[in-house]
Amino acid sequence: MPRYALKVEYHGAPFAGWQRQRDQPSVQAAVESALARLEPGPHGIGAAGRTDAGVHALAQVAHCDLAKNWTPFRLSEALNHHLKPDPVAITDCAQVAPDWHARFSALERRYLFRLLMRRAPATHMRGLVWQVPRTLDVAAMRSAARHLVGHHDFTTFRSSICQAASPMKTLDALDITETETLAGRELHFRLRARSFLHNQVRSIVGTLERVGAGAWTPQDVKSALAARDRSACGPVCPPQGLYLAGVCYDPDPFARDV
Known part of the structure; x- marks a missing residue:
């Protein structure tokens, strides 16, 4: 199961923060929902940091595991299509080692x-x-x-x-x-x-x-x-x-x- 690193940009105003929350919009939920449009879920993604409500990101980093081998460019394009109209964009994507972690690998x-x-x-x-x-x-x-x-x-x-x-x-x-x-x-x-x-x-x-x-x-x-x-x-x-x-x-x- 290949793992992908995602560089994520977002405007934090519409969201209750990065982390998925019950009955409130979050950036994590928006990205996971877009992933579910590409492959059956549920999807759980990890991130380098949990930004609070209203906080923005120029280069948040998250990782996800998918069943299919995607080229990074095609994956980022597909995710950006399904993220509309949320103010969230995947600005870069790369395949990484299975044990690579957006949070724990960060220096x-x-x-x-x-x-x-x-x-x-x-x-x-x-x-x-x-x-x-x-x-x-x-x-x-x-x-x-x-x-x-x-x-x-x-x-x-x-x-x-x-x-x-x-x-x-x-x-x-x-x-x-x-x-x-x-x-x-x-x-x-x-x-x-x-x-x-x-x-x-x-x-x-x-x-x-x-x-x-x-x-x-x-x-x-x-x-x-x-x-x-x-x-x-x-x-x-x-x-x-x-x-x-x-x-x-x-x-x-x-x-x-x-």
């Missing part, structure tokens, strides 16, 4: 968070960014972010319902860049780690926004991390600015020979 996850700084309501970017009506102090936010990079107990920055066995995580990078878009100035937060805790990224970005607004100092973020107490966290920002931007594997199943 790193990358997230992007987009924050739009403008007072006028967002129109074209609505649902795709977190909008704040003020200009933020990027230098202060970068200073605060440096306290979070490395191996730490992230109890302060994880959801109270997080099911991870340990709050210890290594945040490999947290970069903040400012860019001009057609809608206005955006801050892009790029985070890299082998794995993340539930709500870790949104907790971090929400706290750093307080630093940018002048309500917190960079030292306050260091103290909050050291407190190892969820109540010490700043506000958790909304989901619509968050994107699962990539998952790294070695070897990369989607690599193409040049």
Whole structure:
């Protein structure tokens, strides 16, 4: 039974998250339904990460097992046909080893968070960014972010319902860049780690926004991390600015020979 890796892009607004849920739409259910149109099911697929309701993906990775040998191109085309009109697309596909796993074979996850700084309501970017009506102090936010990079107990920055066995995580990078878009100035937060805790990224970005607004100092973020107490966290920002931007594997199943 061949196994396939799927690179999945989706707009998270219509869904209750990636994971299949009773009586609520999910990205997983949409992909499994499309698979069932190709081969009799039920189908169960695994993913690199379980994004929450409203969170988007540029490059989620999932795997599926099928009875038939498909060429990756034909499989992705067939799935995209049956995924319509859901805002979900298979942007790449590859056949992988039978023991390859989208979650357990992953070496790193990358997230992007987009924050739009403008007072006028967002129109074209609505649902795709977190909008704040003020200009933020990027230098202060970068200073605060440096306290979070490395191996730490992230109890302060994880959801109270997080099911991870340990709050210890290594945040490999947290970069903040400012860019001009057609809608206005955006801050892009790029985070890299082998794995993340539930709500870790949104907790971090929400706290750093307080630093940018002048309500917190960079030292306050260091103290909050050291407190190892969820109540010490700043506000958790909304989901619509968050994107699962990539998952790294070695070897990369989607690599193409040049």
